[in-house]
Amino acid sequence: MGRASRPAANVHVGSAVLTPWYKKSRMAFIKVGPLQQLPPGSAIHVEVGDDAVAVCNVGGTLYAMDGICPHSGGPLGYGALDGAILSCPFHGWEFDCRSGAFGGNEDLKLATYPIKVEDGEILVELA
Numbered sequence: 001m002g003r004a005s006r007p008a009a010n011v012h013v014g015s016a017v018l019t020p021w022y023k024k025s026r027m028a029f030i031k032v033g034p035l036q037q038l039p040p041g042s043a044i045h046v047e048v049g050d051d052a053v054a055v056c057n058v059g060g061t062l063y064a065m066d067g068i069c070p071h072s073g074g075p076l077g078y079g080a081l082d083g084a085i086l087s088c089p090f091h092g093w094e095f096d097c098r099s100g101a102f103g104g105n106e107d108l109k110l111a112t113y114p115i116k117v118e119d120g121e122i123l124v125e126l127a
């Protein structure tokens with residue numbers, strides 16, 4: 001997997017946000033799939049170029065956050081969703097899809113992305 005050597009995600013520590021260089025120049029909504037593939041209570045893993053995004057449907061509201069677990073690269077979108085908490089399929093670290101927060105710690109977050117639905121398609125803005 002080519003992603004292993006790159007920083008997996010934006011990492012928020014306190015007020016600092018570390019953004020990999022390759023993510024800084026893009027800002028566009030990109031189609032990631034049909035809404036019908038993401039019923040409430042489910043999550044999906046999507047890849048857009050070199051980016052992986054976990055998209056969650058929490059009671060009908062969609063959220064998107066970085067899709068690679070900072071622990072050891074687990075694809076978060078393949079994890080189990082319980083309410084707004086997405087568990088990594090590899091070792092069970094838990095992230096809040098709404099904020100990207102790890103383990104309930106609002107000071108340690110994955111990046112989250114704007115998301116919308118148009119004409120039945122899910123679009124995520126990668127920045």
Ligand code: FES
Nearest residue numbers: 069072074088091
């Ligand atoms: S890779 Fe996600 S918890 Fe270990």
